[in-house]
Amino acid sequence: MDYILTAENITKDYTKHRALDDVSIAVPRGSVYGLLGPNGAGKTTLIRIINHITAPDRGLVTFDGHQLTAADVAQIGYLPEERGLYKKMKVGEQALFFARLKGLGKREAEASLRQWFERLEISEWWDKKIEELSKGMAQKVQFIVTVLHRPKLLIFDEPFSGFDPINAGILKREILKLRDEGATVIFSTHNMASVEELCDEISLINRSRNILTGPVGALREQFGGNVYEITFAGSPDALRASAENIGQDFKLGGVDDRGYATATISLGSAADVRPLLAAANEAVHINSFRHVLPSMDDIFVAAVQASNTDNDPSEIQLQ
C-alpha cells in the first residue's frame, strides 16, 4: 500500500503527562483518514508532530516515503480547531500573507485566491476585516488559506464546527473534490456522522494510545455482530417461529405509521444470510431487509469505554 504519511511508535512526554504513548498510524495516499478520540486524547499533539511544530521524543514520522523534514511542511495544509486569523487585518491581505508564507508568488497567490473566493462565493469579503465576519464566514477564509497552496496532505481539525448545514455541505463537497484531485486528507473530529460520510479509514486515540485502527466499513462490520433488521407486514409470531430456527436474539420492535413492524435477529458471525431471508419471506410480507451496522458513534463510545476499563476494544461486540 502507498502511504503518504506514516507515524511509527510515536511517544511524546510533557512535564506532567505522556501525551502520546507508542502511537502508530499509516495514512494511505488519496484517502480521507479520520483521527478520532475524546478531548485531550493526544490528537492535537500528534497533528503538531506531523506539522513539524513539535518533535516526538521517540518514534519516526515519514512523509511521502522519506523521514519528515521541515521542508515537507510546505506540502501540508493545516486547519486548526480554533481558527487563527488576524482580527484587524483585511481578508484579502491576510489570505495573501499566508499564501506567500507557504511559498506562493504574489501574483500567483492573488490569482488563485480570487478564484477560490469566487468558488466559495465570498468575493465581496476581500476588503473586510476578519473581526467584521461571523465565525462561519471566517472559517471559509481559513479553509481557503489552508488549501490554496495545493498541499499533498491536508489536516482538518473539526472543520465543520460553526457551519450551517448548507455551508457544511459546500465544505464537504470541496474536501471530497480535493481528495479526488489527489490530495490526502486527515480529518480530526467528534462528529461521527461526518466520519461515516467522509472517512475511508480511521484511528481512534484514547488516553495517549491508538486503540482502534482500520477502514470504516470493516470496523462497522467487525463490531456489528451480524445483525439483520426486517420490516414487514404480517404475523410477528410466524416470523419469530421461523427466524428462531436460524438465528438468535430475535427482538420485536414497534409498528411504524405505515403498519410495518420491525424485528431484528442476530446470525452467527460467518453465517449465510440466505436461509434467514428465505424463511422470513415464507412467514411474512417483507418490506425491507438490511444488515444493521453499528454507527461510528456507538463504536467510538464502546471502544473508549472498553479502553478506559482496560479491556481490549477490538474484542467488543455491539448489539
Place this chain on the structure above:
Amino acid sequence: MNHSLKLIIAREYLTRVKRKSFIITTILVPLLMIAISLAPAAVMLLSSPENRNIAVVDQTRIIAPRLDSNDEVKFVSVDAPLDSLRADTDFDAILVIDANAVKNPADAIRLYSRGAPAMQTGAYINSQLEDAIEDIRLEEYNIDNIKQILASVNADFELATIRIDKEEDTATSVGLSYVIGLTLDMMLYMFILIYGQMVMNSIIEEKNNRVLEIVVSSVKPTWLMLGKISGIGLVAITQILIWAVLIGSCSLWSMPLLGDLGASSESTEIAAAMSQLSDTGFIAGLFLYLLLFFIGGYLFYSAIYAAIGSAVDNVQDASQLSTIATMPVIIGIISSMAVLSNPGSTLAFWVSVIPFTSPMAMMSRLPYGVPTWEIILSLVVLYISFAFLIWLCAKIYRVGIFMYGKKPTLIEIIRWARYK
C-alpha cells in the same frame, strides 16, 4: 534574507504603520513637545497679573517712600486704621509695617491679602521691602559713597567650562548636557517600554486567537519571533526618524536665532549652550548614538518581553511576569539619574557597560562626552548579550507558545529553555 522572515517583518511593519493611531501619535507628539516647551512662556504672557493696589500702613514712615510701584503692583501710602481698610475693596492687599520694622522685619511686617496673592506679586513686594530695609540699614552706618563701594566689590559671575579632552577647546554647558541627557534618557526609556510591551502583547494576541498555529505550520517559531521583533523595531525607528525630521527642521529654522542669542548673551553658560545646540555635528552624533543604543536596548528587552508573552495566555497574567523586564528598565532610568549628576564616576562606567542599564546610562552620559572606547565597549557588550538573550528567549518562546491554561512560574519558564 529568508523569504518568510521578510514577509513577517513586512506584515508586522505595514499593519502598524498604516494604523490611524500610529499616524496620529507620530505627528501629534512632536507638536505636543513643541507646545509644552512653549507653554511656560505662553502662560507667563497670559497670566501677567492685573494692577494690584497695595495699601501701605507704614509706622516707620521711611520704608513706604522707598517702595517702587511697577506695572503690576501699585503701592499707596494710607493713614487709616486696619479695620476700615479691610472693608475697602479698592485695595487688593494691605501691607502693615510696624515701627520696629527696620530692626526686626520678619515680625514687624505683614501683608493682609484679599485672596491668595500671585507668586510674582508676593516676591516683588518682598524684594522691594528687603531692598528698602537694606538701604536704610546701610545709611545708618553713615559711610560716604557706600553704594558705589558695594557695587565695585560685587563679584557675581558664572564659571565657563572648557573641555580640554576634545580636539579643540570648546565651551560646553553643563546645564545643557544635563537637559539633553535627561531628554534622551526619557525617550529611550519610553521607547523601550512601549515597543517592548507591544511585542509582548502582540504575541499574547497571536497565541490567543491561534494565528500562531497557522503561522508556525509554515515557518519556524524562531523566525516568527525574530520577524515580529524586527518589524515592530522598524516601526519604532520610523517614528524616531519622523520625529527627528520634524524637530530637526524646526531647529534648523531657529538655529540662526539661537546663534545670535548665544552671541549676544552676556551669560557664558547660555552662550556655550547655544553654540553647542547649533553644532550640527554634535547633534547628529547624539542622534546616531541614540539610534544605536535604542536598537540594542530594544532588541535586548524585546527578546525578554517575547519570551514572557509566549508563556502566558492573557495580558493580566503577563503583568506580573513582565516586571522581570520592567524592573531593570526602571533601575536603568534611576541609575542614569545618578549618572547624570556625576557622569565620570565609577558607577557611571559600570552601569553603562552592563547591558540591562547601559542604553539608558549611556544616553545620560553622552552629552557630556564619553571616550570612544567606552562607547564601543558598551555597544559590543549590549549587542553580544542581545544575541545570547534572543537565542535563549527563542527557546522559551518555541515551547511557551503551545502552553495553554496554567500560568507558568518563572522556574518552569527557565526550564523550557532546556527542552529539545
